[in-house]
Amino acid sequence: MNRKPRILLIPNVAWWIIGEMGKQIIARFGDKYDFYFLPETLLGWRPDLLQALVPAIDAIHCLNESSIELFQDFEPAALPPIATWIHHVTTWSPHHQMALDQSSALTVCTSGWKEYLDDRASGRVPVTIVPHGVDANFFKKTKVSSQQFGIPDDRFVLGFIGTKGSDTDRGRKGTDVLLEVVRKAALRLPNLHVVLGGIGWDKELAEFKELGISASATGYIRKSDLPALYSALDVYLLTSRVEGGPCTVFEAMACETAVVSTRVGAVPGLIVDGVNGYSSDVDDSGSLLSAIVALNQSQETRIEMGRCARETVSKLTWGTVLSPLEDVYDKLVELKRKNGLPSAGPAWMNDSQALLQASCAADTLANVIPRVRNRSISPAKGFRMLREMLNEQSIVDIAKGAAMLRGWSFSTTFVLNSKSESH
Secondary structure, three states: OOOOOEEEEEOOOOOOHHHHHHHHHHHHHOOOOEEEEOOHHHHHHOHHHHHHHHHHOOEEEEOOHHHHHHHOOOOHHHOOOEEEEOOOOOOOOHHHHHHHHHOOEEEEOOHHHHHHHHHHHOOOOOEEEOOOOEOOOOOOOOOOOOOHHHOOOOOEEEEEEOOHHHHOOOOOOOHHHHHHHHHHHHHHOOOEEEEEEEOOOHHHHHHHHHOOOOEEEOEOOOHHHHHHHHHHOOEEEEOOOOOOOOHHHHHHHHOOOEEEEEOOOOHHHHOOEOOOEEEEOOOOHHHHHHHHHHHHOOHHHHHHHHHHHHHHHOOOEHHHHOOHHHHHHHHHHHHHHOOOOOOOOEHHHHOHHHHHHHHHHHHHHHHHHHHHHOOOOOHHHHHHHHHHHOOOOOHHHHHHHHHHHHOOOOOOOOOOOOOOOEO
16 A cells, blocks of 8 residues: 555644644645644544544644543554644643653744753653744735724724633733733823734723723634734734744734734744834733833834834744654654554545545534533624634535534545445
8 A cells, every 4th residue: 555644633623723733734744644634622522533543544643732632542552653732831731741641752832842841751752843933925914994803093003812711721821911001001092992803802892991992802803804903903912921832923923013022932032122023021011011102102113123023934934844843744654654554544534635624614613503502602693603714614514514523424525424434
């Protein structure tokens, strides 16, 4: 049997940053490996898919440490080699420890996180740095229509992009500092407008409006709208305490938006203060505020800083920064094939691209529909989220995604029933 090595990619979700990283991996290495992109939530609904895949693949890359839990009931000898991407550690968790114990390789985003995990691993598991990157052809300065994203005319626009729920991990996103900086900035900048990008900001938006602060929230943001949103901002503010990247800083810089950020993740090696952005120590709200006020005073500074920012990150394309993964994958495949080739697998493995599209739709349905059912969001809001999140999916892909969740066969291009006959 002469075929490309098969690698299972498991993001925690298909539709946010880690899912996007998985798609960039496929774009970079798809000529060399066959990738099977199945998000964690979907595999939780359909463990039979995982049971069918495991004997038929050469390696697994968990793109988030939480995905390692999917394999806790497998016999270790039955599993192909696993790599786990640990993006950040707020508190060392059982998932982190499980990833360390069960992985043949670990990937991280920065030298700081490599040093941290090397110390934890004590040489038991190799740790490879795979930096964050950006699609500079997609993320670039874009014309924004008047009052798009709820922004009034002639305002100094400060923004942040991320779901409110991402701060539940011991406040790692620093939203308390973000809100403090916004409140203080509003006292000094009467023309300020704040944009909160992402879901879950209703309470904060209401608070700002009670304080008389001009503000808007986008709700779920389609990827296609992100360049316009970054371009609509005068300053992108990040107040995180712990990060792996973050991707949003790279994306804002690619869109020539001035960035003010805490020194987390890749930021210390990315931002040169006063040249292509401003950075401060974690929790230093005073320094963050001073940088915002200074940028408000000079449009010329913002423009030049944005130009330098794009020049910096345009060298960090995904195609370049993901290169170290090739050696990781080759070693995992070699480790697997010492004991023979994997099995042929079920018929639906023959069309990995169709599987990716259907699994992305299934992941959206699996994340939104239960929230409507348990009334954590209203039916109207759930319908709006589905419409926006499925915007780039075809009707056929959505139907296949629904079929995947229900375990039905849907054989227009492949068979979704994992119990079908193998080749």
